[in-house]
Amino acid sequence: MSEALIYQRSRPGRYAYTLPPRLDRERDFTAALPKDFIRKNPPALPEVSKVDVVRHMTRLSQETISIDSHFYPLGSCTMKHNPMIADRALAGFGLDGLHPHQPDGDVQGLLKVFTEMEAYLAEVTGLDAVSLIPSAGAQGEFVGLAVIRKAIQARGENRHVVLVPDTAHGTNPASAALAGLKVVVIPSTIEGLVDVDALDSYLNDDVAALMLTNPNTLGLFEKDIETIAQKVHKAGALLYYDGANLNALVGRYRPGDMGFDVCHLNLHKTFATPHGGGGPGSGPVAVRAELEPFLPVPRIRTVNGEYRLDFNRPDSIGPIHGNWGNVAVVVRAYTYLRLLGHDGLADVSASAVLNANYLRAQLAKIFPNTTPGLCMHEFTVSLTCLSKSPANESASKSHKQSGNGNGNGNGAPHVRAMDVAKRLLDLGIHPPTVYFPTFISEGMLIEPTETETKETLDNFVAAMQQIKREAAEQPELVIGAPHTTQVGRLDDVGAARNPVLTFCCTFQ
Secondary structure (H helix, E strand, C coil): CCHHHHHHCCCCCCCCCCCCCCCCCCCCCCCCCCHHHCCCCCCCCCCCCHHHHHHHHHHHHHCCCCCCCCECCECCCCCCCCCCHHHHHHHHCCHHHCCCCCCHHHHHHHHHHHHHHHHHHHHHHCCCEEECCCCCHHHHHHHHHHHHHHHHHHCCCCCCEEEEECCCCCCHHHHHHHCCCEEEEECECCCCCECHHHHCCCCCCCEEEEEEECCCCCCCCCCCHHHHHHHHHHCCCEEEEEECCHHHCCCCCCHHHHCCCEEEECHHHHCCCCCHHHCCCCCCEEECHHHHHHCCCCEEEEECCEEEEECCCCCCCCCCCCCCCCHHHHHHHHHHHHHHHHHHHHHHHHHHHHHHHHHHHHHCCCCCECCCCCCCCCEEEECHHHHCCHHHHCCCCCCCCCCCCCCCCCCCCCCCHHHHHHHHHHCCECCCEECCCCCCCCEEEECCCCCCCHHHHHHHHHHHHHHHHHHHHCHHHHHCCCCCCCCCCCCHHHHHHCCCCCCCCCCC
16 A cells, blocks of 8 residues: 555544553643644644554555565675564563653663673773764764874874775765865775785874774775784874674674774674664774773763763763663664674674675676685675677667666667666565675675575575576566566666655545
8 A cells, every 4th residue: 555545545533543541531732832833733644544554554564675575685784684582672671661861770770781781892892992872883983083083182183184995884984074084095906905015105194093894895804904003003093993894703803803993883783683774773882991081971880889871071072872872772782692692693703704605606607706715794796797798789779778877879778787686676685785886897795694594595696697697688678677566667866866855645
């Protein structure tokens, strides 16, 4: 049932809720509100029965590819199944009855969980202190860089440059700029790693930090990381770890042991909360002991045997989010860590790396593999061969160029990575990330995660083989995909430039 239909089913007097007896009576709830805040007319919401609402939402969920229903190998985002016990534990904490501004004495259990969680993440990262407040990975990046900037200023230095390799996670440059720092991009070697020999030419008195995603976005581990750390520290700068790809290392190798000074973690990627649709998220920041005073407020402290939120932190970068951060995600991650323990986390990373290398080896038989040698948890392939096959070139000289930009200039269709992604939807698979990293021509970034079976991976390989055949024999079929979804090929550019942010409908 579309949004329009749910409005068409609206009938005055129908409702899908029942208030508790003490509230289910006429009361003037607006008496305490300023008059300017009171609506002149009621909102144009549908008046429908509970059955209509449930069926509407269920149908919408069935029209959407999700991690619960389909393979979801979204590179750089770790869309994996996670134990439902984390959700049950969350419901059992009674968090729905808490308020962010309740007195500390009323939330001792939650503050204990947070204190233990900070200790767990300090152990996982090999660092000394953790703040759970940042509500997403990108906010964690910003907080980590703000801490670095404050620490540099405390030294009396004016370092203002952040070095970012071209294989870094995509939000790194934006986070650095938002923190008031200048970004300088470092090109990688032909092997896709940091050019250690060239790094010296970038390190000077202006550099505050080097940001690294390790393994990087190509799925490669920076094998010279200890040498890189030594060079950065010798130059007086700090080393920042983007934890987006920690899924490949968790329980086996710690950022602090590599020489990193600051790192953020994506609890919603690595520790139990799938984050489709842009949320929810949590991006805790871990630092070495000398950087702890600069972490955001509040910090949790123990006073006379009770947990307290400490806002009296003169060196802190200040508040950046609600007092407790994103509680729901933190509690899920806490449950996940308690459930698996150290050995379980080590198994997670081992299985993630095994699955990625198996899939990489199988797909290498079909498409050129741009990841040299073994990968970590993800890898890239290039689909340029689809637009260069003889059958594709001569498929239809009279074919007119479609609005998606496919073609070779004379009207013959070219199959691109985006077309393959759309065709995968017809085959019941959520497409991997396309066109990132940006320097991979017609690239596809694939992460199978540790939770998928060999049969699922083999099915994905078979789907990619099928699409390659179709690209050679029936390119229009691939270029016109998807064909079986509720919504066909969308105008992505038009949607970005002219978004429709409201929904208007008159009651029927």
